[in-house]
Amino acid sequence: MPHDTDSDAALVGRMAAGDEHALGVLYDRWNTTVHTLAYYLLGQADEAEDAVEETFWQAWREAGRYDASRGAVSTWLSTIARSRALDRQRARRRRAEEPLDGVVPSSDGSGGIAGSRPPAANPQQEAEASERARDISAALAKLPAEQREVIELAYFGGLSQSEIATRTSLPLGTVKTRARLALEKLRAPLSQHREGAP
Amino acid sequence: MSNLAGHDIVREMLALDALDALSPSERAELDRHLTTCDECARELASLRDAAASIGKSLPPRPLPTEREAAMRARLMSRALDDRAGVTPIRGGSFGSASTPPRTAAAGRSGAARPTFARWLAAAALLLAVGALAYGVTQRSAVERLSVARAELRDSTTILSRRLMDQQAILDGLTGPGVRVMDAGATNARRPFGRMFWDQPTNRWTFVAYNLPKTGPGRTYQLWLVTRDQKKVSAGTFEPTAAGSAIVRATYALAPDSLAAIAVTAEPAGGSAQPTSAPLLVGPTAKTD
Numbered sequence: 114m115p116h117d118t119d120s121d122a123a124l125v126g127r128m129a130a131g132d133e134h135a136l137g138v139l140y141d142r143w144n145t146t147v148h149t150l151a152y153y154l155l156g157q158a159d160e161a162e163d164a165v166e167e168t169f170w171q172a173w174r175e176a177g178r179y180d181a182s183r184g185a186v187s188t189w190l191s192t193i194a195r196s197r198a199l200d201r202q203r204a205r206r207r208r209a210e211e212p213l214d215g216v217v218p219s220s221d222g223s224g225g226i227a228g229s230r231p232p233a234a235n236p237q238q239e240a241e242a243s244e245r246a247r248d249i250s251a252a253l254a255k256l257p258a259e260q261r262e263v264i265e266l267a268y269f270g271g272l273s274q275s276e277i278a279t280r281t282s283l284p285l286g287t288v289k290t291r292a293r294l295a296l297e298k299l300r301a302p303l304s305q306h307r308e309g310a311p
Numbered sequence: 312m313s314n315l316a317g318h319d320i321v322r323e324m325l326a327l328d329a330l331d332a333l334s335p336s337e338r339a340e341l342d343r344h345l346t347t348c349d350e351c352a353r354e355l356a357s358l359r360d361a362a363a364s365i366g367k368s369l370p371p372r373p374l375p376t377e378r379e380a381a382m383r384a385r386l387m388s389r390a391l392d393d394r395a396g397v398t399p400i401r402g403g404s405f406g407s408a409s410t411p412p413r414t415a416a417a418g419r420s421g422a423a424r425p426t427f428a429r430w431l432a433a434a435a436l437l438l439a440v441g442a443l444a445y446g447v448t449q450r451s452a453v454e455r456l457s458v459a460r461a462e463l464r465d466s467t468t469i470l471s472r473r474l475m476d477q478q479a480i481l482d483g484l485t486g487p488g489v490r491v492m493d494a495g496a497t498n499a500r501r502p503f504g505r506m507f508w509d510q511p512t513n514r515w516t517f518v519a520y521n522l523p524k525t526g527p528g529r530t531y532q533l534w535l536v537t538r539d540q541k542k543v544s545a546g547t548f549e550p551t552a553a554g555s556a557i558v559r560a561t562y563a564l565a566p567d568s569l570a571a572i573a574v575t576a577e578p579a580g581g582s583a584q585p586t587s588a589p590l591l592v593g594p595t596a597k598t599d
Contacts, residue, residue, distance in 0.1 A: 131394045136390050137387055140383055144382075145371050145373045146371075148374050149372040153369050165374065166385065170386060173386070183356050183359070187367070188362075188363040191367070194366075195331070197580070200580040204580040207582070208583035252369050264330070267330040271331070273334055274327050275334065289323050289327060293323070295326075296326045296358045296362060297358075299365065300361035300364075
């Protein structure tokens with residue numbers, strides 16, 4: 114039986130051994146973080162919830178493959194969540210033939226997601242989309258605008274480096290450099306608090 | 312390309328990989344390099360943490376409390392069902408097993424008889440050890456109770472949820488207006504599916520057996536095919552380790568408008584329309 118104080122890695126070890134209670138503790142610890150990410154990537158409560166469940170289910174099924182040397186458990190969960198949410202984002206785009214602009218937040222701060230996507234179904238959704246875009250901009254506020262644009266397109270839009278280069282008309286080398294500089298800047302404060310409960 | 316040159320080129324890819332923005336071929340090249348370069352592997356782990364920090368810096372959006380609890384119960388229940396396919400390790404190897412301190416007898420050979428002060432000191436020490444042991448015992452008891460309570464809460468949640476699920480399934484199978492449809496396999500592994508359509512309540516219950524595992528990033532999707540060839544998704548699902556699955560859906564359909572049911576493998580998250588040949592397909596031969 115896991116304890117609330119067990120480390121994330123110990124919980125994943127227990128999950129790999131078939132202990133469903135460890136999954137419960139990990140879920141209690143990280144579901145808000147995972148849901149937050151899914152919500153900002155998808156913008157729809159139902160889809161975000163489905164992505165959260167898929168994330169923890171995948172974590173359960175693949176717990177034995179977790180490798181601590183490749184990143185913290187929270188990073189592993191975020192990676193799974195982002196991947197599941199982007200799958201849904203792309204499926205939605207295919208279904209609705211939604212243009213790419215509709216899911217990638219703009220970096221100019223003039224309306225973000227709401228400003229670039231097709232008209233929302235109702236004023237409440239419109240307001241929520243604007244709020245999401247503002248929150249994303251605020252989360253990346255420490256980055257210069259040109260680096261922020263690359264991060265937004267890659268992280269929230271799920272674009273590959275080639276797609277980013279095409280979309281921004283930048284050489285691939287510049288895309289790489291901006292992505293690296295941005296992550297190095299975001300990494301700086303992390304050394305103070307690395308692993309553990311949120 | 313020399314190793315050093317390869318190292319420099321690959322190093323430039325690390326940030327993009329942390330953002331999952333590499334093409335499959337670039338990713339494969341990077342993976343090959345990482346098997347021999349600890350420095351790049353460490354750097355990638357660090358950049359992945361940085362990328363993950365983006366999500367963590369967003370304003371928290373908690374799930375609604377009741378949805379959070381329901382999802383927890385579902386996950387626990389599914390994990391319990393799935394456990395048959397996982398080798399359990401029991402015996403508490405991860406536990407905080409505390410070994411009682413061994414109290415070594417004081418050697419007396421050649422020692423002078425303890426003075427009164429020494430007796431007092433020894434008595435005080437014994438008292439302190441006793442108090443400490445009592446405290447540890449009490450704390451341990453509280454921890455055990457806390458763990459037992461959490462376990463009981465989890466078990467209750469799981470059982471309640473299962474009971475509700477079982478009742479819903481029973482309702483969908485035994486209603487007077489239930490139609491039954493079978494869907495057979497198109498290959499030799501013989502997966503099998505059976506659909507129960509409770510027409511008065513528009514509830515659909517699909518059970519399947521012997522389904523092979525889906526590949527990474529894939530999921531099964533159940534379809535209702537109407538007579539005008541419209542394909543309506545009835546949901547995505549994953550089979551248990553034993554290959555069985557139950558899918559429930561609610562969808563209103565005119566009694567004579569269904570032509571077939573089908574199951575296809577689709578990209579995770581599902582598709583708007585089937586993108587692969589059906590693994591299971593069945594006509595709506597009325598068997599009720």
